[in-house]
Amino acid sequence: MSFLDFLHRRRHYRALRTLARWLPQPIGHFYSPLTDPDALQHDAARLWPALPTDPPFDFAIETQRALLREILPPLLAEFDYPMEAHADPRRFHRGNDQFAGPDALTLYALLRHWRPARMIEVGSGYSTLLAADVNRRFLGDGMRLTAIEPYPRDVLRALPRLAALREERVQDTPDHVFETLHEGDVLFIDSSHVLKTGSDLVHLLTRVLPRLRSGVRIHLHDVFLPDDYPPQWAIEENRGWNEQYAIAAMLANGTRYRVIFAVHFVLTRLADEARAAFGDYAGLAYQGGSFWIEVV
Numbered sequence: 001m002s003f004l005d006f007l008h009r010r011r012h013y014r015a016l017r018t019l020a021r022w023l024p025q026p027i028g029h030f031y032s033p034l035t036d037p038d039a040l041q042h043d044a045a046r047l048w049p050a051l052p053t054d055p056p057f058d059f060a061i062e063t064q065r066a067l068l069r070e071i072l073p074p075l076l077a078e079f080d081y082p083m084e085a086h087a088d089p090r091r092f093h094r095g096n097d098q099f100a101g102p103d104a105l106t107l108y109a110l111l112r113h114w115r116p117a118r119m120i121e122v123g124s125g126y127s128t129l130l131a132a133d134v135n136r137r138f139l140g141d142g143m144r145l146t147a148i149e150p151y152p153r154d155v156l157r158a159l160p161r162l163a164a165l166r167e168e169r170v171q172d173t174p175d176h177v178f179e180t181l182h183e184g185d186v187l188f189i190d191s192s193h194v195l196k197t198g199s200d201l202v203h204l205l206t207r208v209l210p211r212l213r214s215g216v217r218i219h220l221h222d223v224f225l226p227d228d229y230p231p232q233w234a235i236e237e238n239r240g241w242n243e244q245y246a247i248a249a250m251l252a253n254g255t256r257y258r259v260i261f262a263v264h265f266v267l268t269r270l271a272d273e274a275r276a277a278f279g280d281y282a283g284l285a286y287q288g289g290s291f292w293i294e295v296v
Contacts, residue, residue, distance in 0.1 A: 033196065033242070037235045044235075047228050051268060055226035057251040060259045064266055068273040075109040076277060081130075089155045092129040099126040099190075102263050102278045102288035103221070107131065107188075110261070110292070112138050114217070116185045120178065122170045122204065123190035123221075124149040124156055131188070132161040148173055171203045178208050183215025190221040193241040201243055205250070209295075216295045217260065223247060223291035224264045247291070258296050263288035 028036025040047065081104075083095040094100050099107075107127060111119070111134045121128055124147040135143045144163040147156060148170050156165055166173060170191075181187060187208075191201045209218065223244045224230065233239045251257055266274040267287055281287050 034240050035234065035238065037238055040231075040235050044231065047234075048231055052226050056248060058259065059226075059262060059265055059269075061270070064259075064261055065270060065273055067261055068266060068270060068277045071113055072106075072109045072277045075112050076105055079105060079108055090129060090132075090159055092126060092133055096126045099130070101281050101284050101286070102267065102274070103290040104130055105278055106261060106263055106288075106290050106292070107219070108134055110217075111135075111143070111186070114184060114186070115139055116143055116217075118144045118181055119146070119186040119188060120181060121145070121147045121149075121188045121190075122200070124152060124165075125190075127188065127190065128156060128159065128162070132159055135161055146177070148177075170200045170208070171198070175207070175211060178211060181216045182213055184217070185215075186217050186219065187212065188219040190219075191243065193222055193239075193243040195242050195246055201246075205246055212295050214295050218257075218293050218295070220244075220247060220291045220293070222289040223262070224289055225262065225291065227264065227268070244291075251293070256296055257293045260292040260294050261290075262292070263290040 023032070023034075025032040027034045028039055081092050081094045083093065085093050085095065092104075094104060104127075107130060111131060119131060121131070128145070128147050131143075131145055135141055135145060141161060145161060146164045146166065147162055148166045148168065149156060150167060150169045152165060152167055156162065159165075166177070178187070189204060191204060192199055193201065195201050195205075212218070220243070222241070225244055225248055228234070229239070229241055229244070233241070251259065264287075267278075267281075
């Protein structure tokens with residue numbers, strides 16, 4: 001064996017040891033949170049049936065229908081943000097690839113409708129730019145906007161209408177920050193979407209949400225209930241997200257939270273009303289996954 005062969009095998013051995021440490025169980029093993037795309041493909045008919053007609057909890061259909069028919073349309077008629085990016089990066093544009101379409105329209109309209117005194121964002125970006133602009137244009141700067149973001153873009157540091165930018169993990173945010181939220185206020189969450197030991201999502205669901213006062217409204221993102229995550233995400237991209245399963249369990253087995261508005265639900269179950277309110281977004285690769293609930 002040559003010296004180069006020896007080094008190559010040694011590096012290969014070390015790589016295998018590292019993988020064994022990171023992946024103690026094979027992908028798809030029942031002890032592993034990582035899914036096997038082949039197994040998901042085999043179960044595709046069960047996981048992604050035609051639209052389920054028996055959701056496991058109350059989707060407040062009439063409440064959502066009333067929002068689509070009565071509340072949203074006059075507000076959305078004034079949604080005038082450009083498609084293209086502005087020269088000022090602090091300005092929201094609806095052509096961004098992170099928070100757009102019906103999700104952005106819903107946030108815009110609900111903030112104008114509710115006029116909350118406070119909004120705390122966990123995970124910040126284009127939604128922050130939109131919320132700050134709504135605050136400036138329509139709320140008279142009366143909403144105290146706090147962003148919690150461990151990896152903020154420079155534009156957030158320069159955003160004038162942020163009451164506070166906390167550059168930290170939400171796990172490190174003191175409880176008293178969330179205790180400032182009262183009835184009518186908003187907790188806007190766009191998390192890692194992954195339940196695992198020590199994750200932001202575990203902290204939010206098991207420590208932050210249980211401490212919120214009655215009447216606080218909560219936004220969760222990339223939620224497709226009562227459907228599963230899109231097949232492309234689960235099989236082709238193998239994301240392994242599991243946030244919405246915990247949300248479904250919370251709503252199905254308790255009465256602390258109620259559904260206010262679920263973008264994916266209205267786009268797929270109240271399609272005519274949604275199209276009338278939002279316009280035709282059929283061409284978007286990602287049409288929406290904002291999920292709004294309220295502490296009862």
